[in-house]
Amino acid sequence: MAVLSICGPYRSGKSYFISRVLGSPGAFRLGHSMQACTRGIWMATTVLECPDFAVVFLDTEGIDAVGASETMAMSLLTLTTLLSSFLIYNSKKCGESESVRVKKGFFPHFLWLLRDVSLKMTDREGKELAPTQFLHTRVFASESGELTDLGKSLVSLFPSLECATLPIPSTKRDIIRGIVEQQDKLKPAFNAAVDALIQQVLQKVAPKTAIDGTTTVTGKALAALARSYVEAVNRPGALPDLDQGWQAVVRLELKEVSYKLVREYEREMEAALVGNLPMEERYFLRIHEKTLNRKKSVLREEICRVNPLHSSHEEVQPLLDQLEQDIATWSEPSDNGGRKVTGGPLYCFTIRNFTASRKHSEILFNYLVKDSKVMQKFENAVRKSVSLDVESDIKGIEVKYHTRAIGPAASEVLERGLSELNQLSETLKRIPSAPRNVQVIGKGSDRIKLSWDTPEQNPDAVEEYVAYKRIExxxxxxxxRTENTRVLVKGLESCTKYELCVLATNSHIVSLMQSGVDAATKATVADGALNGALACLPGVGVILTAAGKLKPTQQEPLPADSRNTNRDCRIDKAARLAAIPLCLPALIFLAPLAPVGAVVCAVGAVGNQVGDLTEE
Structure with a gap:
């Protein structure tokens, strides 16, 4: 990017000329009073596109403007000079050169533009000189022909120092005031001189370079330089540090380069890993290192390009280390010297590889377990309550797994899977068989007492026995529940038949349920009294039977006009009445015996209850 700037005394036509160079006479605002129109530094909103670069135009506040301090004028001139690649100093008299003050540093090409020149430029002998010769021999040289201090400074600091002149545009004041709108009324000599000077300027304008003289300044770099220089000139008594200002630009540009390189790293890693995960960690890190080294090489080249004066190993290495840290953050080395990725794009790729490895390893392990049929052996062992040793099967699964598992999660999945299998194997080695010889050794109206022998298989593995009950x-x-080999089952219903069984258990597994025993509870006192009373009243059944015979008999339907209907009904009623005298003697004879039977049965029930208490 080239920066074409113009500066000089106010009311000297700076804004008009640079607008003409831009190709738009009204690009910058023009003033027609004693008050300065341009304040500070203005940048054109459009640029001039050249084949290899773009030209930015700057218009500055005039030197010695009304209300402007000398310090501000010199600061603006210094800032403009430092930012420009081609600087035009616009004035109407050569004597105003004494107002120019520049600071040591890197400077643009310098063109001194003299306005409203009507006289010829000659040497001391009257020989006509070109404007540039006049500048060097008359303005910057003393009577003896030697350069003045100002001339020496300007010649030594600026790459080129030239001079050009423009004649007066018009002698009419109203045309000068409306110079933009009345350009066709300007003197032809003035327009021709302006056009020729524009061509001369555009041929010599070149991109802005850094302090090293070789690095081209970009738009963002120009903005960073401007910010750095503005901060410097705004500090009282401070001078812009050109090297520090440029280093700020370099840091900004290299930061952007590093950001782009990190994004390129992500794209290249994505392309290398897609469809290839999971992969062994050593291959994964090898891809990372190759990609990282390529990005480091690009950054090293960029450093040499934008900052050749600071491209030694000591100055470059911190930038390369920062790029590596932006891509991957590592933990502190562990006791065994290993490190883990904790941040950056590499961490994201590491997580993806680990996740893919874990999924692949889990599928593989489950397949090998299923293929070995070890789970079927476990199920059969549990079904039959027999101990089982599957160490050889587990070892076979482990060997096959090692030959086919991939990625960083393989060891973790195998360790977890083998732990579960070994734990199950140890459990199956301690399966207790069912308790033996379950039998009833006592019972009451609401309880039954059971006893049994310890299991034949793994009796020492039994931690607890559990009794179960159910009605058919x-x-x-x-x-x-009990830890002994006998138990009293309570809370049962009286006179009820139950199925009972006992299981042997530990904290891992329960034995199979063997065939239980059947047992019925005894009667209560109330049950005995009722049963005795009913037993002593068999006549009740006779009475009920007789009562049943008193029901109307079922007869075949007769014709509607039958004459025997009333006679049959009279015979049936007579039969019912005749049955009543037959039942009364039985009731009178058996009723006194009912209390005796109830007492006998109640005594028996009490004996059962006492027996229950004795058994407990």
């Missing part, structure tokens, strides 16, 4: 046709429910 209903679901099993837990009744009691």
């Amino acid at each position: 046709g209903e679901e099993w429910e837990e009744a009691e």
Whole structure:
């Protein structure tokens, strides 16, 4: 990017000329009073496109403007000079050169534009000189022909120092005031001189370079330079540090380069890993290192390009380390010297590889377990309550897994899977068989007492026995738990038949349920009294039977006009009345014996209850 700037005394036509160079006479605002129109530094909103670069135009506040301090004028001139690649100093008299003050540093090409020149430029002998010769021999040289201090400074600091002149545009004041709108009324000599000067300027304008003289300044770099220089000139007594200002630009540009390189790293890693995950960690890190080294090489080249004066190993290495840190953050080395990725794009790719490895490893392990049929052996062992040793099967699964598992999660999945299999294997080695010889050793109206022998297989593995109960046709429910080989099952219903069984358990597994025992509870006192009373009243059944015979008999239907209907009904009623005298003697004879039977049965029930208490 080239920066074409113009500066000089106010009311000297700076804004008009640079607008003409831009190709738009009204690009910058023109003033027609004693007050300065341009304040500070203005940049044109359009650029001039050249084949290899673009030209930015700057118009500055005039030197010695009304209300402007000398410090501000010099600061603006210094800032404009430092930012420009081609600087035009616009004035109407050569004597105004004494107002020019520049600071040591890197400077643009310098063109001194003299306005409203009507006289010839000659040497001391009257020989006509070109404007540039006049500048060097008359303005910057003393009577003896030697350069003045100002001339020496300008010649040594600016790459080129030239001079050009423009004649007066018009002698009419109204045309000068409306110079933009009345350009066709300007003197032809003035327009021709302006056009020729524009061509001369555009041929010599070149991109802005850095302090090293070789690096081209970009638009963002120009903005960073402007910010740095403005901060410097706004500090009282401070001078812009050109090297520090440029280093700020370099840091900004290299930061953008690093950001782009990180994005390129992500794209290249994505292309290398897609469809290839999971992969072993050593291959994964090898791809990372190759990609990272390519990005480091690009950054090293960019450093040499934008900052050749600071491209030694000591100055470049911190930037390369920062790029590596932006791509991957590592933990501190562990006791075994290993490190883990904790941040950056590499961490994201590491997580993806680990996740893919874990999924692949889990599928592989489950397949090998299923293929070995070890789970079927486990199920059969549980079904038959027999111990099982599957160490050889587990070892076979481990060997096959090692030959086919891939990625960083393989060891973790194998360790977890083998732990579960070994734990199940150890459990199956301690399966207790069912308790033996379950039998009833006592019972009452609401309880039954059971005893049994310890299991034949792994009796020492039994931690607890659990008794279950159910009434025939209903679901099993837990009744009691004990660590002994006998238990009293309580809370039963009297005079009820139950199925009972006992299981041996530990914290890992339960034995199979063997065939239980059947047992019925005894009667209560109330049950005995009722049963005795009913037993002593067999006549009740006779009475009920007789009562049943008193019901109307079922007869075949007769014709509607039958004459025997009334006679049959009279015979049936007579039979009912005749049955009543036959039942009364039985009731009178058996009724006194009912209390005796109830007492006898009640005594028996009390004896059962006492027996229950004795058994407990």
